[in-house]
Amino acid sequence: MATSRGVLSTREQITDRLREDVFAGRLPAGERVSEAALADRFGVSRGPIREALSQLTSEGLFVTKQNCGVTVAPPAPEPIRDLILPIRRTLEVYAFKQIFDALGPDDFRFWDDVLFRMERACRQREWQLLPQLDLEFHRYVLEKAGSPDLFAIWQTIVTRLRAHFWETVREHDARNDLLRLHGHHAELLAAFRKGPKAAAVKALEQHIDEN
Template sequence: MEPQLVRGLGEQIVERLREDIYSGRIAEGERLREVDLAERFSVSRGPIRDALRQLSWEGIVHTDRNRGAQVAASAPNEIQELIIPLRRTIEGYAVRLFLDDLTDADFDRWDNILEEMRKACRARDFATASEQDIAFHRFLVERSNSPDLLATWSVIVSRVRGHFRESHLRYTDPMDIYREHTPLINAFKSGDSQLSIQLLEAHIR
């Protein structure tokens, strides 16, 4: 079972570190020193230790008794051929679970993510665009309210996070990253399960 952090500051630390690693602001192989992170977040080392334990469970951080914690390496590109069908299956199943129960608050959350993505794309800030892309899909799976589904998705995406950044760099117009997500939200709002899953599967590539 996924270890549970106390909601609040500890959860915010996990989210911030996760985003920094997914976006590449903290590089693969970089050491994560508890004392440095405690200073950064103005906390004791206890919450930092809990956050690193959570990220290690997700496969984002690798811990070694001698070297401590460091950012885990992404999987090689050829793994994408395996990962893409798995993501389509997981996220499509999540849509089936949540589509009839979406609220205005859910769409507000997606709108906030997309607004940050839009600003990042306009500024050609690919790190933040990648961060918000993953956040968009993470919330999609979170909204299924299935801890097992989220756990599986988290481990998969942690291994292919570099794919998001690499694929975004190939866009001639970065705003297309943002534009590709808006039809998904419109499909969710329509309540059409078949259309939503069809668009989602085409989007994940």
């Protein structure tokens, strides 16, 4: 699998898939995960599974407890989320400033595709897909920046914010305005396209603060 991070190893692909499962709610907090079952699912030995679980545990997405094995960690409590949201904004804004001048047609095609899938999910009320699509939109900024350290820090931050993404989706769903989630990202992408850099950065900061 090729991404902005290059061709991903088997371990990286499994790590990404499991992370997506947690954000989509397919692996809820407290659920125990089995190395053997995951090895069967992905058709690999336990080695890459163990490495993926170790990576996700270091990010805070899984926890290991004696006599309980590996389970999905609960999301960060609200006071912690309030503390780390500004850190997420700082990281994304820094990365975006690094890439803005190099943005081209391929980048906007990627974001357009994410928005297409996001709009479809909103219209079909496939709300379980929306947190991951939201992250996919923003993750691209970090991937394109090309700094493994920056990406790793950002990834660790957003895994602890997954409750924030779920709450945002649920609030919009309760008001029957899921399409506003798509609208927020469409407005942000329009700011990226239009520029100038300072205005695009301001739009990104406002988007993160308000969403």
